[in-house]
Amino acid sequence: MDMSNYEDDKTIQDEAELWRRINPDWIVPDEKPPGLRVSSAAFNDSRDGTPLSVLLAEIVRHTGRTAQDIIAPFPGFSLASITAGVARAQRQGIARTPTTKEPAHASVIGPKTKAIRQALAKAATWVVAPSQAA
Amino acid sequence: MLKYCFPRGEVIVTLPDNPPSWMVPTVEALGELLALPPNWDAYGAPRVDPAFALAAMRLAWETFPDNTPQPSVVPTSSGGLQFEWHTRNIDLEIEFLSPSRLHVLCEDLRSGQSWESEVNRDLKPLTDALAVLTRPL
Numbered sequence: 001m002d003m004s005n006y007e008d009d010k011t012i013q014d015e016a017e018l019w020r021r022i023n024p025d026w027i028v029p030d031e032k033p034p035g036l037r038v039s040s041a042a043f044n045d046s047r048d049g050t051p052l053s054v055l056l057a058e059i060v061r062h063t064g065r066t067a068q069d070i071i072a073p074f075p076g077f078s079l080a081s082i083t084a085g086v087a088r089a090q091r092q093g094i095a096r097t098p099t100t101k102e103p104a105h106a107s108v109i110g111p112k113t114k115a116i117r118q119a120l121a122k123a124a125t126w127v128v129a130p131s132q133a134a
Numbered sequence: 135m136l137k138y139c140f141p142r143g144e145v146i147v148t149l150p151d152n153p154p155s156w157m158v159p160t161v162e163a164l165g166e167l168l169a170l171p172p173n174w175d176a177y178g179a180p181r182v183d184p185a186f187a188l189a190a191m192r193l194a195w196e197t198f199p200d201n202t203p204q205p206s207v208v209p210t211s212s213g214g215l216q217f218e219w220h221t222r223n224i225d226l227e228i229e230f231l232s233p234s235r236l237h238v239l240c241e242d243l244r245s246g247q248s249w250e251s252e253v254n255r256d257l258k259p260l261t262d263a264l265a266v267l268t269r270p271l
Binding site: 021023025026028029030031032037039040041044045046047050053074077113114115118 | 167170174175176177178179180206208209210211212213216218220221222225227229237239241248250
């Protein structure tokens with residue numbers, strides 16, 4: 001995907017929820033409560049340079065779907081959320097990049113240093129927590 | 135002896151007598167990563183490269199003190215992996231960028247200090263970070 005023409009979309013409010021599916025291997029122990037956290041590995045771009053894929057929660061809901069619908073095709077997965085404001089605070093932009101199959105698809109654009117990935121992971125909250133995942 | 139298969143071969147690990155407590159679960163976790171299928175992350179990730187798993191085993195054997203807490207062994211979307219710990223007031227991550235290049239991020243939650251560094255031949259930043267992780271509380 002050529003992202004060179006994409007910029008931060010200001011129509012996406014800072015409060016907008018960005019959802020990210022979380023593979024069970026990306027959930028790691030943390031001695032701090034609640035005892036589990038998302039690994040920084042969950043918030044990196046793809047190997048081919050495609051920016052971090054997320055779903056705009058507002059669009060998901062607008063299309064009549066729930067959080068459980070998003071992870072239902074992926075048994076054992078959880079669903080985490082960061083806000084657009086959190087991403088922007090880490091020098092990321094958010095672009096709407098809908099696909100024919102996924103109208104809620106968006107991309108988090110910007111260099112993802114390890115420190116930035118860890119900051120995004122630390123800021124993530126659960127929409128569907130590991131204990132709630134199928 | 136532990137044996138793990140992947141599409142183009144297998145990895146056989148011979149453990150020493152009386153291995154440190156972190157070793158067997160870490161080796162087993164690395165072996166499990168080799169069984170992940172393509173698209174394991176739902177975002178198109180490739181399989182974990184066995185060369186990364188081997189490099190990780192060697193690095194752990196060569197650098198982890200015996201009293202190292204068991205790491206989390208986490209696959210990355212690029213086909214690599216990382217070790218990470220969030221314990222003893224330390225957040226430490228060792229990411230394999232290639233079998234011979236590491237990126238280390240260490241945050242001491244008590245002092246608030248953090249640093250990150252790419253590591254290849256000189257492992258001192260890594261051994262320093264492990265020393266912080268295994269220091270007496």
